[in-house]
Amino acid sequence: MKKLFVLPLFLLLTGCNIAVLDSQSDTADDQAFLxxxxxxxxxxxxxxxxxxxxxxxxxxxxxxxRKDNIPPDVKGNKWLETAWVVGPLLLLAILAVPTIMITYDQSAVLSSESENEGVPIQVTARQYEWTFEHANGKTEQNRLVIPEGETIQLHLHSEDIIHSFWVPKLGGKVDVMPDRELVYEIQNPRIGTYDGKCAEYCGVGHTSMRFVAEVVSQEEYENYLNER
Structure with missing residues (x-):
């Protein structure tokens, strides 16, 4: 009876749209690779x-x-014992090296420790909305507009409780803290419109704490900043 559900399950899974694998930035490319x-x-x-x-x-x-056959007593095999000890260690090393390198390179840092240059955007989280402030002071709720091909520096902080900033197609989840400012970089985003959300349960309105991330050309971004 269980076999009857296997094929429909596989058919449903083939229709899944896994956003994190549809990467649209260099940052997301590295994460999809991992x-x-x-x-x-x-x-x-x-x-x-x-x-x-x-x-x-x-x-x-x-x-x-074979029912009456008694196999010989084998006390050990050095080659096999070495293989099942060394083999898993090699696999772990092969997995660990790129994982550590990419994770360390992409981890959010305290604002005081950020040394790279890029397009700075202040991101403020509160129950249940996002506010994005650009370098010239232009501010907008629940809509993040950024230029393509740049390093985007998101200065993340919360006004109340812990939230989590996440645009699956552009980068990984980053906790947004009420007592510190973290800087998270998105490298070389590509033009498009992407869904963003809070990925940390933050109260009864958590599911509605969403925003739109729009990656536009350099010219469009300059025009956006100059709009009133």
Whole structure:
């Protein structure tokens, strides 16, 4: 009976739109790479285990010819023991190196520790809205407009409780704290309109704490800043 639900489940999954894999910035590209990279490594492990499992099931299955057979006592195998100790360590190292490098490079930092240059935007979170203030003082609620091809420096802080800034197609989740200002960079965003949200439950209006992120050309961004 369970088998009847397997095919419909797979058909439903094929229609899933996984936003984090549809990356639209260099920052999101690196994060999507880590997801696919780790998935590929896990599939290799699953494949090896599955092949060994199937082989052993057939090789050592119960038959009338083997029912009275007693296999020899094997006390150890140095090659196998070395393989199943060193193999997982190598896989962990192969996974850990790019993960640590990318995660460290993209982690949000305190405002006082930020050294890179870019387009600064003040992001203020409060129950249940977002406010975006640009360098010239232009301010807008629930609409973030940024130029393409630049390093966007988001100066994140909260006026009340902990929130989480997230535009899945442009970058990862970043906690927004009430007692400190964090700087998160989005590298080289590409033109388009993307959904943003609060990814930290922050009260009864959490689901409506959404915003639109619009990546526009340099000229359009300059015109936007000059609008009144």
């Amino acid at each position: 997801i696919l990279y780790s998935l590929a490594l896990m599939l290799v492990v699953v494949l090896i285990v599955s092949i060994l499992f199937i082989r052993f099931v057939f090789k050592y299955r119960y038959t009338d010819e």
